[in-house]
Amino acid sequence: MGLLSRKATCNTHGQDSSYFLGWQEYEKNPYNEVNNPNGIIQMGLAENQLCLDLLEPWLMKNPDALGLKRDGISIFKELALFQDYNGFPAFKRALVDFMGEIRGNKVSFDPNHVVLTAGATSANETLMFCLADQGDAFLLPTPYYPGFDRDLRWRTGVEIVPIHCTSSNGFKVTLPAIEQAYRQAQKRKLRVKGFLVTNPSNPLGTTMARDELDLLINFIEDKQIHLISDEIYSGTVFTSPSFVSVMEVLKDRNLDQTQVWERVHIVYSLSKDLGLPGFRVGAIYSNDPVVVSAATKMSSFGLVSSQTQYLLSAMLLDKKFTKEYMSENHKRLQKQQKDLVSGLEKAGIRCLNSNAGLFCWVDMRHLLKSNTFEAEMELWQKIVYHVKINISPGSSCHCIEPGWFRVCFANMSESTLKLAIQRLKSFVSSIGMKSQSHQELKSLRRKARNNWVFRLSLQSFYDREQDTTTKVSFSYRPHFMSLSNIAATLDAAA
Amino acid sequence: MLSSKASSNCHGQDSLYFLGWQVYEKNPFHEVENPTGIIQMGLAENQLSFDLVESWLRKNPDVMGLKNKDGESVFRDLALFQDYHGMPAFKNELVEYMAKIRGNKVKFDPNNLVLAAGATSANETLIFCLADPGDAILLPTPSYAGDLKWRTGVEIVPIHCSSSNGFRISMFALEEAYERAQKLNLKVKGVLITNPSNPLGTTMTKDELQSLITFAIDKDIHLISDEVFSGTVFDSPCFISIMEAAMDSNLKRNTDVLSRIHIVYSLSKDLGLPGFRVGMIYSNNQTVVSAATKMSSFGLVSSQTQYLLSYMLANKKFTSNYMKRNQKRLKKRKEMLVSGLKKSGINCLKSNAGLFCWVDMRHLLCSNTFEAETDLWKKILCEVGLNISPGSSFHCSQPGWFRVCFANMNQSTLQVALRRIKDFVERSSFNYQQNGGSLSRKLISNWVRKLSSADREEQER
Numbered sequence: 001m002g003l004l005s006r007k008a009t010c011n012t013h014g015q016d017s018s019y020f021l022g023w024q025e026y027e028k029n030p031y032n033e034v035n036n037p038n039g040i041i042q043m044g045l046a047e048n049q050l051c052l053d054l055l056e057p058w059l060m061k062n063p064d065a066l067g068l069k070r071d072g073i074s075i076f077k078e079l080a081l082f083q084d085y086n087g088f089p090a091f092k093r094a095l096v097d098f099m100g101e102i103r104g105n106k107v108s109f110d111p112n113h114v115v116l117t118a119g120a121t122s123a124n125e126t127l128m129f130c131l132a133d134q135g136d137a138f139l140l141p142t143p144y145y146p147g148f149d150r151d152l153r154w155r156t157g158v159e160i161v162p163i164h165c166t167s168s169n170g171f172k173v174t175l176p177a178i179e180q181a182y183r184q185a186q187k188r189k190l191r192v193k194g195f196l197v198t199n200p201s202n203p204l205g206t207t208m209a210r211d212e213l214d215l216l217i218n219f220i221e222d223k224q225i226h227l228i229s230d231e232i233y234s235g236t237v238f239t240s241p242s243f244v245s246v247m248e249v250l251k252d253r254n255l256d257q258t259q260v261w262e263r264v265h266i267v268y269s270l271s272k273d274l275g276l277p278g279f280r281v282g283a284i285y286s287n288d289p290v291v292v293s294a295a296t297k298m299s300s301f302g303l304v305s306s307q308t309q310y311l312l313s314a315m316l317l318d319k320k321f322t323k324e325y326m327s328e329n330h331k332r333l334q335k336q337q338k339d340l341v342s343g344l345e346k347a348g349i350r351c352l353n354s355n356a357g358l359f360c361w362v363d364m365r366h367l368l369k370s371n372t373f374e375a376e377m378e379l380w381q382k383i384v385y386h387v388k389i390n391i392s393p394g395s396s397c398h399c400i401e402p403g404w405f406r407v408c409f410a411n412m413s414e415s416t417l418k419l420a421i422q423r424l425k426s427f428v429s430s431i432g433m434k435s436q437s438h439q440e441l442k443s444l445r446r447k448a449r450n451n452w453v454f455r456l457s458l459q460s461f462y463d464r465e466q467d468t469t470t471k472v473s474f475s476y477r478p479h480f481m482s483l484s485n486i487a488a489t490l491d492a493a494a
Numbered sequence: 495m496l497s498s499k500a501s502s503n504c505h506g507q508d509s510l511y512f513l514g515w516q517v518y519e520k521n522p523f524h525e526v527e528n529p530t531g532i533i534q535m536g537l538a539e540n541q542l543s544f545d546l547v548e549s550w551l552r553k554n555p556d557v558m559g560l561k562n563k564d565g566e567s568v569f570r571d572l573a574l575f576q577d578y579h580g581m582p583a584f585k586n587e588l589v590e591y592m593a594k595i596r597g598n599k600v601k602f603d604p605n606n607l608v609l610a611a612g613a614t615s616a617n618e619t620l621i622f623c624l625a626d627p628g629d630a631i632l633l634p635t636p637s638y639a640g641d642l643k644w645r646t647g648v649e650i651v652p653i654h655c656s657s658s659n660g661f662r663i664s665m666f667a668l669e670e671a672y673e674r675a676q677k678l679n680l681k682v683k684g685v686l687i688t689n690p691s692n693p694l695g696t697t698m699t700k701d702e703l704q705s706l707i708t709f710a711i712d713k714d715i716h717l718i719s720d721e722v723f724s725g726t727v728f729d730s731p732c733f734i735s736i737m738e739a740a741m742d743s744n745l746k747r748n749t750d751v752l753s754r755i756h757i758v759y760s761l762s763k764d765l766g767l768p769g770f771r772v773g774m775i776y777s778n779n780q781t782v783v784s785a786a787t788k789m790s791s792f793g794l795v796s797s798q799t800q801y802l803l804s805y806m807l808a809n810k811k812f813t814s815n816y817m818k819r820n821q822k823r824l825k826k827r828k829e830m831l832v833s834g835l836k837k838s839g840i841n842c843l844k845s846n847a848g849l850f851c852w853v854d855m856r857h858l859l860c861s862n863t864f865e866a867e868t869d870l871w872k873k874i875l876c877e878v879g880l881n882i883s884p885g886s887s888f889h890c891s892q893p894g895w896f897r898v899c900f901a902n903m904n905q906s907t908l909q910v911a912l913r914r915i916k917d918f919v920e921r922s923s924f925n926y927q928q929n930g931g932s933l934s935r936k937l938i939s940n941w942v943r944k945l946s947s948a949d950r951e952e953q954e955r
Contacts, residue, residue, distance in 0.1 A: 003683075004784045008623040008785035051569045059560070067558050072683075074553060075543045082769040083762075118771070121578075122792045123554050130500040134627070153623050155645070155789065190784060193497075208497035224495070264497075271576075278575040278797035281613075300641060301615045302793035306769030311798065 013150045020146075022145065022380070026390040040173035042419045044390040046202060046358045047411040048275035049235065050332040054072050054325050055274070056316065065314035068307065070100045079306040087116040088309040095283060099268060101322065102234050107247040114311070115284040115295040120217040121151050122234050122283040124196075126298045127265060128156040130291050131226050137161045137190035138228075141173045143361075143397035143404070147203045151470065161192070164400045167363070170352060171204055173197070173212050173240065178219055194226030194263070195219075200233040200243065203397050203406035204361045205337075205354030207237060213249045219261065226263045235273025235326060236410075237356040240336035248426065262288040271310065272358065279308045296384045331412060333358070336417065340409045343421030351407075358410035362391075365403030376402040387427045389420055425483035454475035499645060511536065512886040520879040524909065529932030533911045536881040538692060538724065538849045539902040540766040542827060547765070550812050557805040560798065563656045568801065575797040578790050580609040584800040587807035588774065592759060594813065595725050600737045608786040609800075611793035613722045613760035614771040617686075619789045620756055621646045623782050624716050630680035632671050632716075636852075636888035636895070638692045651682070653673040654891045657854070658842060661694055663687070668709055684754075685709070689736065690723040693888050693897035694852045695828075697727060703739035707751060725764025725817065729846035734760040735778075742784060761769065761803065764820065770799045800898055813874045824849070824901060827908065831877060831900045834912035836927030837920040839947035842898075849901035853882075856894030858922060867893040867934040877955040878918045880911055 022044050031039035059066055068076045082088065089111070094390040096109035116266040117123040132138065134157030140148065152158055163181040165171040185192045195216055199208045220227050229246040245265055250256055266285040272275035281304055284295050316322060340360055341351045354360040367491040373395050380393040383405075393403035409417060497776055514536050523531035549559060549879035560569045575581065582604070589602035625631060627647025633639055634653040643650055653671040655661040668685075676684045685706060689698045710717045725734040744753050757776040763769035772795055775786050779872060780850035808814060831851055832842050843852040859866040864886050871884040874896075885895035900908060 004779075004781055004785070005623055005626045005629075007626070007682075009783055013785075013788045047574060049570075049574065052573055055573070056567055058565075063559065066560060067555065074548060074551075077541075078549055080544065080547070080767045080769050081539060081541070083771070117795045118796075121733075123794050132498055133497050133499075136497075150791075157627075189636055248672050266790070278573050280576070288496075290496060290500060294496070297641070298645065300612075301618050301645075302611045305611075305769050305771050305796035305799040307802065308796040367562045389574075406499050473558050 003428045007155055009245040013071075013154050013179040017407075022384055022392065024078075025384055029388075031388070031416070033413075038388065040384065040388045040390050041284070041423075042390050042411065042415060043408045043420060044406075045160055045390045045410050045411050046272070046406075047210065047277060048272055048329070048333070048358050049411045050275075050336060051325065052275055055315075055326060058318070058321055060316070062314060065311045068310060075310075077118045079310055082306040082309075083303065085303060087114070087158060087299075088306065088313060089306070090317070091275060091309040091313035092116065092315045095320070096285075097266075098234050098316045098322060099234075099285070099478055101246045101319075101326070102273075103243065107245060107251055109285060110248075113262040113285055113292055114302045115286075115292060117282040117299050118280040118304055119271065119277070120230065120282040120420050121147070121242060122280075122299075122302035123261065123267045123269070123284045124151045124228075124230065125156060126149070126302075127228055127267065127284055127291075128152050128158050129298060130156045130294045131228075131265075132156065132193040135159070136186075136193045137177070138193060139175075139185065139195050141165050141171075141197060141201075143171070143203050143394055143399035143406075146392070146398075148196070149255075156437065158193075159188075159190050160197035161188070161190065163195075167352075167401055169406075170206070171201075171361075171405065172209070175219075178215065182223075185391060192223070192225055194228060196230060198229075199234070199246070200229040200237060202233060203392065203394075204352055205357030205359055206352065207241060207243050207356050209241070210244055210249060212251075213244065213246050215254070217246070217249060217264075220253075220263060221260045223440070224259075224263075226265065226349050228265050228267060230478045232267060232269045233357050234268070234273050234356060235329070238330040238332055238337065239355045242356060249494060262286075265291065273326070276312075278484050280304060281308065281310070281312060282412075309479055319487055329380070336409045336414070339414065339417055340407065344348045344407075345420070347421070347425040349424070350376060359406050359408040362405045362407045363403065364405055367428065372400045379403075380405070383412060383427070386421050389423060498681065504951070509887045510868065510884050514871070514883065517875055522577070523907065525904075528740055529910075530879065532875065532879045533907060533914075534881050534902065535899045535911060536883045536897075537902050538763070538897075538899050539768065540690075540763055540824070540849050541902045542766075542821070542823040543816065544766060546812075546816050547767075547806070550806060550809065553730075554805065554809075555890040557802055560801060561934075562607070564735065569606075572797040572801055575800075576794065578794060580790075580795070581797065581800040581804060583808075584804035585609070587804050588759075591807050591813060592724075592776070595764075596733065596735045596738060600735055600741065600775060602737075606776055606778055606783055607666060608783060609795045610766070610773040610786075610790050611795060612762065613758050613770040613773040615716070615771075615793035616758045616760065616775045617642060617647060617720065617789060619786050619793070620718055620775055620777075620782075620788060621648055623785045624718075624756075625683040625810050629683045630675045630678075632668070632682060632685045634661075634667075634685075634687060636661070636687055636693055636885055636887060636890035636897075640750070642686075648683075649675075649678075649680050651678075651680065652889055652891075656892055657678050657843075658943055659937055661691075661852075662698075663706070665705055665709070672713065675936050678945035682713065682715055684718055686720065687736075688717040688720040690721075690724060690727060690733065691846060693845055693850060693883065693885075695848030695934070696843065696849050696852055697731060699731070699735050699743075700734050700739050701818065703736055704742060704745065706773070707736070707740055707745055707755070711745075711751060712753055718756050718758065720758045720759045723759065723848050724759065726824055726849060727829065728821040728823070728849040733847070735893065739863060751781040751949070753777075753782075756782065763814075765801075770803070771805070772799060772803060773797060827900050827905070830905070830908060831898065831912070833868070834908075835898075835915065838912075838916045839923070840915070840919065850897045853896045853898050854894065855896055856892070858919070860896050864891055864893045870894075871896070874915075880914060902927060 026040045026042050029039045031041045032112055066203055092111040092114045092192050096111045101107050137159040139161050161181050161184055163177050216227055233241050255261055269282040352362045367379055376393050392406040394485050518532045518534050521531045523533040562568050577720040585607050589604045592602050606695040608617055619644055625648045630649045630651045632653050633650050634655050639650055651671055653667050724733050740755055741752055748805050759775040841854045858870055867884050874880050
């Protein structure tokens with residue numbers, strides 16, 4: 001039989017990673033409050049399910065939006081035929097207004113610079129096709145969304161070179177880390193075309209500070225490369241510091257009429273803040289007319305259904321509604337996040353201080369048997385199989401420090417979240433770490449302790465010390481085991 | 495600075511096909527508001543049967559309102575549904591509908607169906623699965639290649655077909671194309687056919703399909719059959735899908751024949767819903783299904799749309815009625831175009847499907863060249879006010895053929911278009927008569943020209 005392409009037969013789609021495997025395990029035994037109370041609770045899915053109840057009444061009050069009517073008259077035919085890749089004008093106008101609102105109206109967007117795509121997945125890939133050739137590289141701060149390995153690399157042939165961030169400074173991007181990544185790319189003979197950052201960050205749940213954005217802007221100015229800012233979580237910023245978009249920083253620095261202005265591109269989508277991933281609404285925003293033109297034509301490969309464009313243009317044009325929605329959305333996200341953070345704290349588990357997103361970046365390093373990724377995998381498997389919670393191990397996000405996990409909170413009810421926290425609490429006490437607070441561990445690390453203190457903590461202390469003194473190679477390496485290994489281990493754990 | 499893809503223009507968007515579109519947009523015909531505007535005959539859309547769909551929608555308001563049979567809102571479930579395997583109910587209905595179009599002579603398994611945002615996305619995804627950059631895909635001309643090359647990096651090698659045999663794919667042409675690819679050091683990965691053909695409007699015979707399958711087996715390559723127009727077959731011979739041809743016992747002996755055949759389909763042409771972006775790939779090759787499913791992440795179908803259409807297609811009475819009436823209307827409209835053109839001395843290729851005719855205007859060219867074809871095209875666009883698609887935009891190897899669409903306008907508009915063509919032809923033939931009536935390139939003396947222009951003035955008075 002005729003050979004298939006390399007793309008069809010390789011695994012650059014990355015779907016053999018633990019991120020997706022945990023998902024699969026959940027699918028086999030999903031938690032349900034009534035029907036399956038002992039099932040696996042899905043905390044690996046970054047979805048916002050907290051405010052769908054706010055959208056439904058709006059739909060009832062505005063039947064024309066779903067009914068594809070304008071002033072009571074059916075415009076079905078017009079929409080059924082509308083396949084213009086320039087997008088529904090009213091929708092693009094409503095979308096840029098909404099984007100402006102999210103940024104406190106400190107920046108305004110031009111609808112002619114927007115390209116609609118079937119979700120941010122499509123937007124990110126399209127941008128890669130526009131900005132890079134096969135074999136070029138983009139630099140991404142770690143930890144990053146596991147899906148990028150597929151979205152940015154698979155069909156484009158573009159490489160990702162990680163900018164390693166660590167807990168030493170709250171995983172913020174630093175100049176040495178950027179320079180190290182850039183040098184690494186050069187060593188691998190890869191032409192660096194730019195940065196891609198997610199702001200607010202997935203999986204950290206933090207927004208980037210102005211100085212971080214300045215760093216990136218200075219670097220792209222100097223090296224004449226691009227900056228893609230994936231801002232799909234911009235509508236989920238629920239507490240201070242407020243969200244600062246890269247566009248705002250450029251404007252404040254009076255760079256908005258310069259060349260660097262044309263090398264900064266934003267990706268947005270309605271999947272995270274409005275909680276509508278099923279409707280496939282993504283967007284690229286760029287000030288470079290060549291990028292807009294090429295991306296617009298490429299969007300033919302993933303246009304947004306006109307039926308959906310019409311529905312959402314009506315919804316976003318209702319400014320009163322969107323304002324109320326966003327305010328309530330932030331409130332609920334904040335509460336849910338607080339519940340998770342405080343609940344975990346009672347179990348002796350700390351989270352990275354976060355102000356956005358649909359998840360927390362959780363520090364379980366003290367629960368590892370050793371400061372290794374094997375130990376992280378072991379812990380993860382225990383949590384999936386015995387604690388029955390699917391969370392995402394840091395290694396799947398290319399974190400270089402073992403022991404961090406992304407735990408989602410916005411895709412479940414309050415009671416489910418309570419149950420999950422309870423399960424984790426029981427788990428932690430069962431492995432005798434209840435008394436071991438994070439504070440104590442920190443002081444242990446600071447002083448040199450004798451072997452007899454706590455076997456577990458000391459082992460991890462030694463391993464961490466080794467890590468910081470050894471020059472670890474920052475070359476990109478998959479932090480997950482091959483599919484067959486994982487499958488075998490999971491089977492054994494079951 | 496940018497990628498080579500962004501800076502190149504091999505996305506083919508600068509061809510005359512799109513240029514004509516642009517000119518039309520500046521001066522579009524409207525029966526009342528702009529009766530002298532340009533009539534769009536370059537758009538292969540089916541606007542003849544919306545009333546049937548709209549009537550169904552009026553009877554089923556809950557489906558648009560995202561409510562289920564019990565009147566409960568399913569909005570929440572749909573808002574969150576982003577599974578790249580697609581909505582099971584929708585895929586079940588799609589495979590049944592596809593089988594119905596094929597007279598139920600083949601059956602499809604919903605697990606082998608991959609949804610995509612339109613056939614454009616489906617075709618590109620299939621190419622990504624079957625070929626690497628630099629590989630070649632053979633494509634019979636004339637055909638609509640879309641943007642297959644752009645991001646996939648494949649080379650398109652044409653299989654030259656000609657009017658000598660009604661533009662059918664001959665084994666000779668197929669072998670010739672394959673050899674040409676090899677001489678260029680290109681690895682051929684497959685053949686892509688459109689059946690029914692765009693722009694020809696014809697369906698392939700069983701023999702043709704089986705020859706192609708034999709060729710694919712022989713060369714160890716794939717066969718993609720783009721069957722997006724399968725629901726527009728309005729006349730005999732009836733439609734034979736590649737899948738049906740492959741079921742022949744002789745070919746079935748080769749056990750992996752089915753794993754090298756892939757179908758592309760969409761709801762844009764027969765149901766007339768291009769705006770809703772519903773396309774699909776059908777393949778018996780599990781590796782292709784698996785890879786294509788993951789790739790569909792880059793172009794999923796909106797769950798809102800999947801829901802609406804799953805209900806519509808589930809109504810078998812509706813689909814039967816729609817298919818029957820739609821095909822009748824297409825046939826009637828096509829016959830109107832063909833007979834109207836005939837009255838102007840213009841012949842069309844005999845066709846039984848599609849939303850267009852393949853029209854022979856070779857006799858209207860002042861020379862048998864593509865320059866002359868472009869000149870004629872410009873005249874028809876700017877002077878006659880009709881946007882039709884020149885054969886060169888479909889890579890036809892013979893100048894003088896044009897694709898003329900008929901299903902995207904009402905009857906009176908088509909009549910206006912036919913009248914305009916008639917007037918144009920009469921003006922042109924009057925000139926030719928005065929000039930010796932031949933297509934030869936001999937010089938025309940001044941006094942003949944003067945005479946003809948004087949006579950023309952007389953006529954217009």
